[in-house]
Amino acid sequence: MTDLPELETDPEAVADRRDEVAGAIRDHASGLARALARVQGGDYGRRAFTTDAGEWTLKYEAGDVEFLLFEPRSGEPVYVVSTKQPPEPDALALAARDYAAFVRAFDAWVDSLAGALDDAPTAFPEPTDTSDIVAERERVLARIREVCTTMVGELDRYEGDQYGTFTARVNGSRWELKRDGAQVSYLRVGGSDGIYLLSQYGPPSVPDLKELAPDVAAFVDAYNEHVTELTETAEELEV
Incomplete structure (x- = not known):
């Protein structure tokens, strides 16, 4: 080999x-x-x-x-x-x-960065305190929740279902109050992508609340008209 x-x-x-x-x-x-x-x-x-x-x-x-x-x-x-x-x-x-x-x-x-921040300021104005704004928002929301809780309680009494919604159009926007029994699930304005005035996720922004709060009364009026129509219908029932 x-x-x-x-x-x-x-x-x-x-x-x-x-x-x-x-x-x-x-x-x-x-x-x-x-x-x-x-x-x-x-x-x-x-x-x-x-x-x-x-x-x-x-x-x-x-x-x-x-x-x-x-x-x-x-x-x-x-x-x-x-x-x-x-x-x-x-x-x-x-x-x-x-x-x-x-x-x-x-x-x-790295050397070229030396001193790059020497003139960068580190003294800034004190941020404005927002506690008063937040407290005012909570006050307005508490009143809205109080009214809506009364509404869903009444809806729960006569509708009989565990879950339900009441909707109305106010100033061109769709308002929807959803209930879970006699508890408020949410109050939403503007459809599925709208603004939640009441929800489990957190409060609305102050600008949104400022814009929509004046329309809450019109939404309650729409509910009252709805109940009035139901009452008149019930009075017309014959056995």
């Missing part, structure tokens, strides 16, 4: 050295990613840095490096750090030779 030539270079040694270099860059780039995330803010982001040999893009996610891409001025781009397979040894070697230049570009960018 003819003797086969032996490999002059051990592939395992090449792979081990590739993993060693890639791991060292990843560990270092992780620190850069954390620093970039702190400066830019947020859990996700990226930034590109230019060197004489090409462009580097550092992308971070959840404060750690997601990928580090090197795009040389000539040749194919290489993901020096990524969540996929490690780069080819020759591509990694090309990127590794420029990695120090990338770090210097990163440092230069």
